Amino acid sequence: MQTLDVALAxxxxxxxxxxxxxxxxxxxERIRGNQVMVVTNETIAPRYLERVTASLGDLQCDTVILPDGEQYKTLATLExxxxxxMEKRHSRTTTLVALGGGVVGDMVGFAAACFQRGVDFIQVPTTLLAQVDSSVGGKTAVNHPRGKNMIGAFHQPRSVIIDIRVLDTLPEREFAAGMAxxxxxxxxxxxxxxxxxxxxxxxLQRRDDAALTEAILRSCRNKAEVVAADETEQGNRALLNLxxxxxxxxxxxxxxxxWLxxxxxxxxxxxxxxxxxxxxWLSNDDVARVAGSLSPWGLPVTAPEGMTTADFSDLMALDKKVRNGRLRLVLLKRIGEALVTGEYHPNALTRTLEAFCDKG
Amino acid sequence: MQTLDVALAxxxxxxxxxxxxxxxxxxxERIRGNQVMVVTNETIAPRYLERVTASLGDLQCDTVILPDGEQYKTLATLExxxxxxMEKRHSRTTTLVALGGGVVGDMVGFAAACFQRGVDFIQVPTTLLAQVDSSVGGKTAVNHPRGKNMIGAFHQPRSVIIDIRVLDTLPEREFAAGMAxxxxxxxxxxxxxxxxxxxxxxxLQRRDDAALTEAILRSCRNKAEVVAADETEQGNRALLNLxxxxxxxxxxxxxxxxWLxxxxxxxxxxxxxxxxxxxxWLSNDDVARVAGSLSPWGLPVTAPEGMTTADFSDLMALDKKVRNGRLRLVLLKRIGEALVTGEYHPNALTRTLEAFCDKG
Structure with a gap:
């Protein structure tokens, strides 16, 4: 077992x-009180819920099984x-366990941030994406019908427990989404x-244990370093939004x-x-290398069917990167170095959108 | 104008x-971005909303008018x-203004805590209660059907602006509730x-300006001192829950x-x-003095009609003061000195509930 410490004051x-x-x-071992609520979804529950609750037998252990899917990442599901x-009378000293992918992790983290104004929670991510991304860093949220992750909080977990064995049952397509x-x-x-x-x-494509462990560890270390330096996303943390x-x-x-x-x-x-x-900043070869690192995984490298430049403009205006009307973007100075900037000619964005929506 | 600084790191x-x-x-002067959302309720809007929005004319200024009442302090109203x-495309640099009593303040503060994981907000409390209590300290929340303030966050305002002139239109009963x-x-x-x-x-009963200013200032100073010493309610802040x-x-x-x-x-x-x-800890005279400070304001000093000791026991078990099963209470060592304790004989609580429910 590898252990990585995320250093936050x-x-x-x-x-x-x-x-x-x-x-x-x-x-x-990471639970401080005598109550725990394990929250998972319909897909994960039959596979892993019993294994988790079995280890918590000496506590008041309750469970919630949510429907599976990003479309359920709402205030209504949070309720x-x-x-x-409330029904099981959990107190301020309870611990929430998020057993599932990023959707479960984001919602349970937000529930833990809000319940009685903040209780402990533990992330047990069951997808590669959640293991390398959403389970690290303390960003929690639900979606609004008009925008993703618009309602949320910063709330750090007590710990993150990544069992790579759970990836054995992860569908190919979700595994690839995590690789992105x-x-x-x-x-x-x-x-x-x-x-x-x-x-x-x-x-990695044959899910070799050693390669997988190395990839997850290096991903988490990268994310942890960025988050530790910038907990509430005032500066370089925004690079994670490439x-x-x-x-x-x-x-x-x-x-x-x-799309996932x-x-x-x-x-x-x-x-x-x-x-x-x-x-x-990038050459044609660089762009081909970026696309070439993604497409072998079956990941999309073109726009969704029917999406126009007007759709992009309309939807991006709502994004959190809009600061006083200027759209700030995460771009690449070179492969291995990103930057956040609003200092570009608007035509560069327009040309990019037009070429992309043409599947150019 | 008096100014009090609440010192929080x-x-x-x-x-x-x-x-x-x-x-x-x-x-x-306290708004940093170029967008502001003033949230108020149906009672306050016709009296003060225009006066507030008039001073914000150079900004994108939008308004929300909520129904008036504690029963609307819910996740549904928050939505x-x-x-x-979202509809007015407010960004991360927006400021929310809470123009109203404690219900508006708690909800708008919680909305500000969650929207895009945290935006600025300013409290403009219009009831005496909100001026001396809920507008100071950063506790925000909505109610759950099974318990008050169960879903919330700690989120400090950018500033609190207390105009004592708005108390001129405050009904007698609400004024008295603030005096409690x-x-x-x-x-x-x-x-x-x-x-x-x-x-x-x-x-105070004839709402003399000088007496009112003094009472609010001393109340806010007391609360600010307690909050500054204990921002997230781990220790002495609990005394405020007397x-x-x-x-x-x-x-x-x-x-x-x-009841209010x-x-x-x-x-x-x-x-x-x-x-x-x-x-x-208290004498009969002390108890009479406590009740005698409240009853001249028309404040209730007996249990609600029909409420039994069983009702109390049932509802208090859900309270946040339950730590691992022990009910901690704020009590008085003497008039002017409270303490939080779970160290008492259960019979003392039982006798208190029985006598109180008898209107004894």
Missing amino acids: ERSYPIHIGPDLLSTSLIR RIFDAL EVIKYGLIRDPRFFDWLEQHRSD GHTFGHAMETFTGYRQ HGEAVAAGMVMAARMSRELG | ERSYPIHIGPDLLSTSLIR RIFDAL EVIKYGLIRDPRFFDWLEQHRSD GHTFGHAMETFTGYRQ HGEAVAAGMVMAARMSRELG
């Missing part, structure tokens, strides 16, 4: 990574968690990791149903690379 | 108190604020203020409709005084 926490961690007492906590975020860390700040990922693609401004627009356009989050981010990163080429 | 903010502040540029923010919280500060930590309040009761554990039970029993919050707190403080007498 007053609220540092460990990330444990390794095989078969759900069969240990790790979760139990079901609050209802269960893994590749992102290479692109934004770790060129050697990007090289390593190119070299070990076949190991591909996300474009990606959120595509997710909103498709009603959060057609990681798929939208993959297409969004290709857009960011193309726009970086418009600004003279 | 990284998030200190001023409280301004004085007559006719709504006619100044004070609110405008109306989010809907308006004013008296509370004397009871928990400021015996000289308690004496002063007894001596100036008639000045009367609240009993009071919340009474509010929940009556469905938040029959301050009225429930008044009755709850009488219960706390009686229980303190059971424990030998």
Whole structure:
């Protein structure tokens, strides 16, 4: 088992990574009170819920099983968690356990942030995406019908427990969506990791234990370093959003149903690379290398069917990167170095959108 | 105008108190971005909304008018604020203004805590209760059907602007409910203020400007001192809840409709005084003095019609003061000194509840 410490003033926490961690007492050891509420979804519950609750037998252990899907990441679903906590009389010293992917993690984290103005929670991510992204950093949220993650809080988990064995049952498509975020860390700040990922693609594609552990550890370390330096997203943390401004627009356009989050981010990163080429920072070869790191995983590198430049403009105006009317974007200075900027000629954005929507 | 600084690391903010502040540029001066959303209710809007928006004319200024009443302090009402923010395309740099009583303040503060994971907000409290209590300290929340303030966040305002002139239109009953919280500060930590309040009761009853300013200033200073020492309610901040554990039970029993919050707190403080007498800390005269400071204002000092000891036990078990099963209560060592304790014989609580429910 590997352990990584995320250093945050007053609220540092460990990330444990390794095989078969759900069969240990790790979760139990991190719970301070005598109540725990394990929240999961209909897909994960039959596979792993009993294994988790079995280790918590000496506590008041209650469970909530939510429907599975990004479309349920709403205030209405959040209320079901609050209802269960109130019905089972959970107090301020309770601990919430998020057993599931990013949707479960974001919602349970937000529920923990709000219930009685803040209780403990533990992340047990069951998708590659959640393991390398949403389970690290303390960003929690639900969606609004008009925009993704618009309602949320910063709330750090007590710990993150990553059992790589749970990836054995993860569908190919979801695994690939997680790889998009893994590749992102290479692109934004770790060129050697990007090289390593190119070299070990076949190991990762057959889900080799050692390669997987290494990829997750390096991803979490990259994310943890960024988050530790900038907990509430005032500065460099925004680099983690490479591909996300474009990606959120595509997710909103498709009603959060057609594409997985990681798929939208993959297409969004290709857009960011193309726009970086418009600004003279990347070469044609660089753009091809970015797309070539994603497409072998079956990740989309073109716009959703029917989406126009007008759709992009409309949806991106709502994005959190709009500061007093100026759209700030995460772009690439080179492969392995991202920057956030609003200093570009509007035509560069227009040309990027037009070429992308033409599937150019 | 008097100004009080609430000292909180990284998030200190001023409280301004004085007559006719709504006619100044004070609110405008505290807004950093170019968007503002003023949220108020149907009662306050016709009286003060235009005066507030008039001073914000150079900004994108939108408004939300909510129904008036504690029964609307719900997640559903919160969604109306989010809907308006999204519809009018407010960004992360927006400022929310809470123009109203405690219900508006708590909800708008919570909306500001959650919208895009946290935006600025300014409190403009229009009731005496909100001016001396809920507008100071950063506690925000909505109610759950099974319990008050169960869903919320700690989120400090950018500033609090208290215009005592708005009290001119405040109904007598609501004014008295605010006085319950004013008296509370004397009871928990400021015996000289308690004496002063007894001596100036008639000045306060005719709402004399100088007496009112003094009472609000001393209340806010007491609260600000407690909050500054204990921002997230780990320790002494709990003293501010004198009367609240009993009071919340009474509010929940009556469905938040029959009694105003301050009225429930008044009755709850009488219960706390009686229980303190059971424990030998207060004399009969002390208890009479506590009740005698409240009843001239028309505040209730007995249980709601029909409420039994079983109702109390049931509802208090849900309260946040339950830590791992032990009910901690705020009680009085003497008039002017409160303490939080779970160290008492259960019979003392039982006797207090029985006598109180008998209207004894």
